[in-house]
Amino acid sequence: MEHKNKFLRNLFIILVFIFLYLPIAVLVIYSFNKAKTNIVFTGFTTKWYTELFKNRDLLEAFINTIIIAVTSTVTSTVIGTTAAVGLYKYKFLGKNFVNKLLYIPIIIPEIVLGIALLSVYTLMNLNLGMFTLILSHIAFSIPFVITSVRSTLSDTTKKIEEAAEDLGASKFKVFKEITLPLIRPGVISGATLAFTLSMDDVVISYFTAGPGSNTLPLKIYSMIKTGITPDVNALTSLMLLTVIIILTISIIYQSRKIRKKVVA
């Protein structure tokens, strides 16, 4: 009875993962399909991978997407981390109001933020393109970084900081040597979240990109109407492979650190 129960529970977990990975798995499999249409599997080939490196337009879209993700992640992590510390440490006029504003991008529908940003860029006469894309991605990432960092700040961090300041360390030194190591998990998870949200985003990019921009979601959106070529499948597989490699390294690195701690 108990045994059967355990089996059913594990089966449920496996089914959820199959559901989550099914559409990606399909694309990975079809990236090795000889036929150009994603309907019948006619034979194994790796030609779409070489084809991918000839498709300048698609590669450019991918590189732009990475540039946007990296730039917006770095910027929003720096601003978000220092802001979380500053908002925790200091009192100032309007602090409550700023805190309330920071929740808005997290809760309102992305499409509303997207059209609101588009409207303001138009009002300011900004040309839509890479710059507005990066700015918009920073705009929706900062609040997530702040919430993530805030969750690692506590009275204890505050007390240690104060002790260091009393001993004569400058505020910057305290931030660098005391605060940052203490809040590191929050910073890392905030940055990961910012990067993930940026890579995944369709809605905000759709409105703030402008006609000349070439990013992955826009490229694929236009291809869905005209027909997706198998080199997109190849690109998806490579993206997934990269993520898995990075994740494996980070898991090994983390478990090593835990082991080191145990030994020490």
Next chain:
Amino acid sequence: MNKKLDLFKNISLWPVVIYSFVLILLPLLYILFLSFCETDYVGGINYHFSIVNYLTIIDSTYLLIFAKSALIGIITTLICLVIAYPFAIFLMDKKEEVRNALIKLVMIPFLTNSLIRTYGWIVLLRKNGIINNGLTSLNIIKEPLSLMYNNIGIIIGMVYTLLPFMILPVYAAVNKLDPNLIKAAKDLGANKFHVFKDIIFKETISGAFNGSLMVFIPAIGYFFISDILGGGKQMIIGNLIKDQFLTARNWPFGSAISIFLIIVTFLLVRVYKKIGGNIDELGGM
């Protein structure tokens, strides 16, 4: 005591203050302003006060789209809840390292863009797609099923794209439960259904509501899913707003619908706070 200029304070606070005013407050105030203007019907804006856009919202054709979006959002949210709860509860049997690794696995698909994954669903769901081909070759069905270009396709796409946003808060809430509480209830003779209803669900309701907000709110706005899997005929609020901004170029009306959505969102967050939800945990992953 220390009256001199605090450089760290300035450096840490000015960027976020400027950001929150320029990239959050200003855009929202501007669409609030636009929502009280009128279109000049050639894509421009007539800057004189009018509430015509808000009156148009109450028009029956638009109300129908709102009702349909809400229904799709609610169905999506319920399906996500039904999947996320057992998933989170069953995960509790696992060791902590295994649990952490599995939760990371939930997030990985996000790093390939959600549009690519939605495209994956086309390959699976269309008339000559993998699911239909598989089922017909196994002789389970004779005619291919209509799995996309309709509401079923939209709901599959929404559940798929938003499920992780339900799993994470529900898992976080279930993870915080005291296992002794459940054990005690079982020892006292409570059946599984009562353990779930009276203990697990009761204690994790704010996590469930957190996830529901994170699923329901995007679900009424994700125009690309209804565009692709609904075949462009099935409109939700997201498509309506998108069309007002990019095709019909009636920005004032699009802004009015957006303001309406913001009000709905704020009301839902209020309910979340009322039932004891922590606003800092919203959207936390």
